[in-house]
Amino acid sequence: MKKLISAAVSIIMTASMAAPLISSAEGPESLFYFTPKESPDITIESDGTIVVTRDTLLENGGLTISADVFFQDESLSCWFVNPRWKSNTSFITLDNVLNPIPAGSETIKPFAYAQTDEEGNLLTGMKTKYGTMASISSSNVAIFTCSAQQMYEYLTLEPYGEKSDDYPLTSFDMVFDKFIPYGEYEINFVSEANSSEGAQTSTAGFRTDNGSVMNEPNMKNMKIRVTGYNLGDVNNDGAIEPMDSSLALSAYARKSTGGEYEFTTEEFLAADVVADNVLMPDDASMILSYYAYISTLAPGEVAVNMREFVKR
Numbered sequence: 001m002k003k004l005i006s007a008a009v010s011i012i013m014t015a016s017m018a019a020p021l022i023s024s025a026e027g028p029e030s031l032f033y034f035t036p037k038e039s040p041d042i043t044i045e046s047d048g049t050i051v052v053t054r055d056t057l058l059e060n061g062g063l064t065i066s067a068d069v070f071f072q073d074e075s076l077s078c079w080f081v082n083p084r085w086k087s088n089t090s091f092i093t094l095d096n097v098l099n100p101i102p103a104g105s106e107t108i109k110p111f112a113y114a115q116t117d118e119e120g121n122l123l124t125g126m127k128t129k130y131g132t133m134a135s136i137s138s139s140n141v142a143i144f145t146c147s148a149q150q151m152y153e154y155l156t157l158e159p160y161g162e163k164s165d166d167y168p169l170t171s172f173d174m175v176f177d178k179f180i181p182y183g184e185y186e187i188n189f190v191s192e193a194n195s196s197e198g199a200q201t202s203t204a205g206f207r208t209d210n211g212s213v214m215n216e217p218n219m220k221n222m223k224i225r226v227t228g229y230n231l232g233d234v235n236n237d238g239a240i241e242p243m244d245s246s247l248a249l250s251a252y253a254r255k256s257t258g259g260e261y262e263f264t265t266e267e268f269l270a271a272d273v274v275a276d277n278v279l280m281p282d283d284a285s286m287i288l289s290y291y292a293y294i295s296t297l298a299p300g301e302v303a304v305n306m307r308e309f310v311k312r
Contacts, residue, residue: 028075054228068168080205091180
């Protein structure tokens with residue numbers, strides 16, 4: 001790992017030696033964006049929002065969704081790209097960031113800046129004039145780097161297609177916990193606005209008349225919506241616990257004394273574990289019984305879901 005990091009640093013340093021480096025917000029306009037890959041387990045809306053249902057998550061024991069990372073650069077003057085992105089929830093972890101030019105391998109995947117020989121064959125890792133690196137940090141930040149690496153040459157990254165975003169820079173997986181609460185989530189590119197103290201941000205380097213300008217491209221984050229509900233998880237915190245039973249019982253008490261449940265539709269459906277369209281003490285009791293059941297499972301024993309538990 002230390003050798004890989006050292007090699008990546010060397011690539012960036014030698015590339016930057018080809019021209020003076022100027023940190024600036026100025027420079028050609030560019031864009032980092034995501035495109036989710038189609039899957040029968042999700043719906044992709046017209047604006048790219050990924051919609052996942054709770055039933056699908058529970059049926060699959062979680063879910064893995066793949067997406068591509070694209071870079072749009074109409075100036076074609078870029079020599080260095082470094083997108084970084086992260087999930088805004090611990091219920092979605094990032095995995096399997098693709099390195100299209102693997103270290104020590106002859107197999108190169110087609111990507112935005114792949115090179116070919118005169119016959120159109122992809123060049124091997126030893127011959128390509130570009131360098132790439134992909135990783136996931138301990139803080140669940142995905143990192144991808146691609147740069148032109150020849151010293152003393154003012155090289156730029158040449159698109160594999162006609163445009164810089166005909167092909168993705170890289171791809172990655174989003175791993176969903178099966179108990180993720182319903183709601184809105186995002187996969188965010190790391191920028192100055194949302195980076196933690198000391199964290200590096202997504203950047204790109206461009207060749208200009210004044211040297212090499214580094215800036216933060218425009219960024220389009222990926223929206224995710226988890227719909228439905230987790231039966232028994234009344235407070236939507238990703239776990240079925242005694243508090244959920246207490247909330248269901250309190251709602252029953254309010255209704256039985258002439259009040260209202262004071263639940264959202266999702267909260268009511270989560271509390272109505274007996275599925276009879278009314279909240280009764282039996283619902284609260286069943287939630288508490290399920291909590292007792294999952295609390296006494298042996299190590300490695302897989303729990304049945306609430307729907308199956310109620311049928312017993």
